[in-house]
Every structure is written in C-alpha cells, then in structure tokens.
Amino acid sequence: GHTDSLPYQSNQYSNWELSGDRALMARRVLEVGGMPKQRVLQVAAMSDRTPVDKSHPDASDNRRIEILLLTKKAQASLLSIFDRQQPGNALTQADKAAKANEPVTR
Numbered sequence: 026g027h028t029d030s031l032p033y034q035s036n037q038y039s040n041w042e043l044s045g046d047r048a049l050m051a052r053r054v055l056e057v058g059g060m061p062k063q064r065v066l067q068v069a070a071m072s073d074r075t076p077v078d079k080s081h082p083d084a085s086d087n088r089r090i091e092i093l094l095l096t097k098k099a100q101a102s103l104l105s106i107f108d109r110q111q112p113g114n115a116l117t118q119a120d121k122a123a124k125a126n127e128p129v130t131r
Contacts, residue, residue, distance in 0.1 A: 030082035045070030
C-alpha cells in the first residue's frame with residue numbers, strides 16, 4: 026500500500042497506517058473474490074516512500090497498491106532467505122556483516 030505525501034489529518038493515524046490498511050483491504054477483497062489465503066506471502070505499508078510521480082509527491086497517482094506475483098521458484102527462494110536452517114540466510118549474512126563492521130581492537 027502507498028500514499029501521497031500529504032499528511033493524514035489525525036494524531037492517531039498516519040500515512041503509514043493508511044497505506045497498510047489500503048494493502049490489507051486489497052488482500053481482503055482478493056480473498057472474498059476467491060483467492061486462497063495461503064497465496065499471500067506478505068502485506069506491506071510503504072507510506073509515501075516510493076511515489077510513482079516523483080516530481081509531484083502529493084499527486085493522487087501516488088495513492089495505490091502494488092501486487093507482486095511470484096513464481097513457485099521465486100517464492101521458495103524468497104522464503105529460504107529467512108529460513109534459519111538454510112545456509113546463507115539473511116540472518117547469517119547480517120551476522121557476518123555486523124562482525125565485519127566491528128572495530129578492530131589491538
């Protein structure tokens with residue numbers, strides 16, 4: 026889910042919540058239409074961080090949802106990144122990067 030850059034007029038609700046709710050509603054509509062629940066891997070809120078119309082971040086074109094369709098192979102690859110049992114997963118890579126960035130003490 027995405028929004029334009031105009032701030033939502035509420036102290037309790039922001040463009041982050043708006044974009045997340047927009048994405049969740051799209052998921053619900055797809056499920057009501059017959060899409061199996063297990064077909065959804067992730068629902069994400071993007072707020073105004075990636076406008077379609079970069080020269081007009083407040084443009085209504087920036088209010089949208091995006092749906093990324095994965096092949097079974099791409100889905101398996103994506104899921105393996107977060108699987109702690111897989112060598113080279115994201116957690117292992119982050120740990121290696123953190124260790125490489127530690128200051129050297131002598």
